[in-house]
Every structure is written in C-alpha cells, then in structure tokens.
Amino acid sequence: MDIPYTVLPRRDTGLYNAKLGIWLFLASEVMLFGALFSSYILLRVGAYPGAWPHGILNVPIGTVNTMVLICSSVTVVLGWAALKANNFARYRKLQAITIVCSMMFVCIKSYEYYDKFTHYEVVLKDGRVIDGHLIEKVGGGQMVNGVRQHPESIILHGVEFPAEMKAAGMAKVPLMERLAGEHGGHGSHVEHKEYTIAWSDTARVQNYGPWHNTYLAIYFTMTGLHALHVIGGALVMGWIWGPGAKLWKTDPERYTNRVEVSGLFWHFVDLVWIFLFPILYLL
Amino acid sequence: MSHHDAQKSIKIYLFVFASLIVGTILTVGAWKVHMPTVFITVLVALVIASVKASLVAGWFMHLASEQKMIYAILGFTAFFFLGMMFLTLWAMTDAPTHALP
Structure with missing residues (x-):
C-alpha cells in the first residue's frame, strides 16, 4: 500500500503529510x-x-x-x-x-x-599565567602502567600575565579582552612571544575546550x-x-x-x- | 505554490539573499561601533538578527503564505518558547545580587 498524501494535500490539514511532519x-x-x-x-x-x-x-x-x-x-x-x-x-x-x-x-x-583545542592557559607555580597557542609538546606521551606521561615541556606562542594581576584578584577575563585585538576585536594589540615552559613549573595546564569556562x-x-x-x-x-x-x-x-x-x-x-x-x- | 508563482518568487529569494548579506554586514558593523550602553549593543544585534530570521522564515520557508494548520502549530510553539525564555528569567528576581569578592 502506498503512503497517502505524499503529493496531494489532505483535505483537513491542507498540506501533504511530509510538510505537516517537518513542521511538527x-x-x-x-x-x-x-x-x-x-x-x-x-x-x-x-x-x-x-x-x-x-x-x-x-x-x-x-x-x-x-x-x-x-x-x-x-x-x-x-x-x-x-x-x-x-x-x-x-x-x-x-x-x-x-x-x-x-x-x-x-x-x-x-x-x-x-x-580552541590547541589554545592553552598555563598557570605557573609562581602565579604567572601564560596564554597562547600550542607549538609543541616536548617529550612524554608514553604509557606507563596505563597512564599517559606528561610532556617534559610545553612550547606556546602567546602572552604572559604577571602574578601581581592574579594576586590583586583581577579576573583573567578582562585581561583576555585586551587580547581581543588579535581576533579583530576592540582590544589593543598585545605582543605575542614564544614561551618554553617546563612541566615541573606548571600548576595547571588547560586548553580552551568546553571544560575551560x-x-x-x-x-x-x-x-x-x-x-x-x-x-x-x-x-x-x-x-x-x-x-x-x-x-x-x-x-x-x-x-x-x-x-x-x-x-x-x-x-x-x-x-x-x-x-x-x-x-x-x-x- | 504554482509553477508560475515559483518563478515569480525567484526575484524575491534573491532580494532576501541580498538583505541577509547586508544584515550580516550591518551586525558586524554595529558591533565594531562603540554603543553607549551594553543594552543598546544587545538590542541592535538582536533586532537585526530578528529581521534576518523573519526574512528566512517568511520567504525561504514560505511562512508569509502558508496553511492555517502550520500557523496553529507555530502559535503553540511560540507560546511555549516564550514561556521557556521568560519564566526562567523571572527566577533571577530572587537570586542574590552578585558582588565581586
């Protein structure tokens, strides 16, 4: 048996069935x-x-x-x-x-x-924050007892926020707005540099995935x-x-x-x- | 819609297309200009987005001339959609006012 009203409209709805279906x-x-x-x-x-x-x-x-x-x-x-x-x-x-x-x-x-997944925020143990794009993870990565080992160091291209800003309780977000200039936003341009960070100096390393904020x-x-x-x-x-x-x-x-x-x-x-x-x- | 109507509509579709492109440029242009308040910035962006959405819904989706049944379905949808938007916002009225630490 054919499916009814695939072309002609039904009298009560005034529509062919698929159209009613898609609107629902x-x-x-x-x-x-x-x-x-x-x-x-x-x-x-x-x-x-x-x-x-x-x-x-x-x-x-x-x-x-x-x-x-x-x-x-x-x-x-x-x-x-x-x-x-x-x-x-x-x-x-x-x-x-x-x-x-x-x-x-x-x-x-x-x-x-x-x-976003290659954009990292690294909080150092001394309170400085380095924010930038990943260039390379050096070393590590091997599996030991089923646990992937951390890299020895991480190289980022980005900017550094001094520890005083964090200590003063300034949220990182307003600071990040300064970076907006890089994305065609309102912010002023901030100089970007390459940072090589030893893993042992880091307190937190996180990329800009959905878990970030x-x-x-x-x-x-x-x-x-x-x-x-x-x-x-x-x-x-x-x-x-x-x-x-x-x-x-x-x-x-x-x-x-x-x-x-x-x-x-x-x-x-x-x-x-x-x-x-x-x-x-x-x- | 008859074959003839569909052909006549092509000009309208192209006009809507051009309007959508202009609307997008306006949205970005308005964002680049510093507005006096955040409220006005949000208002301008949402008004342009609503106009663009109306053009898509009205002409690309043919809602400007549809059957009553579809309007009825969308009427219910709009009612519950608005309820979802505004009832939840009322929940904010008893939220504690935030203060930065």
Whole structure:
C-alpha cells in the first residue's frame, strides 16, 4: 500500500503529510534550541559582572561562515523553484552548491574548534599565567602502567600575565579582552612571544575546550548541536541529490516535495545560526 | 505554490539573499561601533538578527503564505518558547545580587 498524501494535500490539514511532519519536527527543534538559548541567557545574566569573556572567537571567520550558510540557504530555495519549473539540471547545479557550502561550513567550524583545542592557559607555580597557542609538546606521551606521561615541556606562542594581576584578584577575563585585538576585536594589540615552559613549573595546564569556562561550555554545546544539524541536513540533501534522484523520473512532484521538506529543515538550521552568530561571537 | 508563482518568487529569494548579506554586514558593523550602553549593543544585534530570521522564515520557508494548520502549530510553539525564555528569567528576581569578592 502506498503512503497517502505524499503529493496531494489532505483535505483537513491542507498540506501533504511530509510538510505537516517537518513542521511538527521543527516545532520540537525550536523547543530544543530554545532551551539552550534560555540556558545561555541564564548563564550570561547570572555571571559575575565582567566575568563573561569577550573576544575569544574570531569574528571575521564567524562572519564568513554566516555568509556561507546564507548562500547555501538561497541555493536550496532556488533549487526547489527550478524543480517547480521542471528544470532538473538547474536544481542539480544549485543543490550541489548547497552541499559544497555545507561542507565548507563544517570545515571552517572544525578549524575554529581545532584553534580552541590547541589554545592553552598555563598557570605557573609562581602565579604567572601564560596564554597562547600550542607549538609543541616536548617529550612524554608514553604509557606507563596505563597512564599517559606528561610532556617534559610545553612550547606556546602567546602572552604572559604577571602574578601581581592574579594576586590583586583581577579576573583573567578582562585581561583576555585586551587580547581581543588579535581576533579583530576592540582590544589593543598585545605582543605575542614564544614561551618554553617546563612541566615541573606548571600548576595547571588547560586548553580552551568546553571544560575551560562557562562560556566555552555553552559555546561548544550550542555550536556542536548546530553543527550536527548541518551534517545531518547535508547528508539528507546529499542523498536526495544523488541516489535518491531516481524518484524524479517516476514521481517528480513527490521528489520536489522531498526537496522542499529537506529545504525547510535547512532554512531552520540557517535561522538558528542567525542568532548563534551575534550572541556567541559579538555580544 | 504554482509553477508560475515559483518563478515569480525567484526575484524575491534573491532580494532576501541580498538583505541577509547586508544584515550580516550591518551586525558586524554595529558591533565594531562603540554603543553607549551594553543594552543598546544587545538590542541592535538582536533586532537585526530578528529581521534576518523573519526574512528566512517568511520567504525561504514560505511562512508569509502558508496553511492555517502550520500557523496553529507555530502559535503553540511560540507560546511555549516564550514561556521557556521568560519564566526562567523571572527566577533571577530572587537570586542574590552578585558582588565581586
């Protein structure tokens, strides 16, 4: 038995079933992301004054990624319009651009994640803090009794914060804002140098992963969930574009509806990013 | 949407696309300018984001001309979404005021 209402609208809803389905799904997605946005607001307004970090992310890269996602959104809807006009070849080209854009987005996001995972904050035993990107870990790494050994030293390219600042109770966050200049932010430029730090001199070594602070925790959670949506959407659209395209020959209207439904999901992913970009990169 | 309508819509899609690009540039531009208060900075960024989101939802997702059933679903969603946003914020009113150590 065929699935009913894949092409024709049902009389009571006025919609073909897949469209009703995707909107119900998107409604649940609004609540999913809404819960995270709500958490973000609570964490943000509940933070100590001045303790919320700014300038950690690279704004030009974030802007480029926003543009990439916008481009992918317009090609989806233009591709669907091409199918409506019975122009399969044009749809193929446009949707190929969408899929390339989605891969570009994920690659750029991966680079940003890599940048954070190789960005270290090292607190020395004398109270100084060295903050910078990892150049090399020297020695160590071997397994002894199932425990990975620490490196002998760690080489970072970054800046040093004197112990007095920490002793004076100044939070590191305002200091970090001075570094924002390096990421195209408001901060003034701070000279970066190469530091070779013996492991025995360190009190704490931590990279800028989600465990580093509340901001990075919510940043990785929200952008990670968003990136999973991008990957999922790209896989579905890629399948419809490639192996699933057989349906165009047998049931073009149903195929066009599939493109529309996957497109609705894609626009939603774009819509979430429209809010994620300013709140995480700029505000 | 008929085939003819879809073709007519292409111009609208391109206009929305251009607006989204301009909106993104405006967002970054407004952030670069020092606003008098944080509130205004946040307000400007969120207003631009809301306009961009409305363009995507209204025209790319065709919400400007959809069936009543979808509006009904989204009406419920908006109600609970706003509840989730603002009820939790009210919890802040009995939180102790922070003071830096």
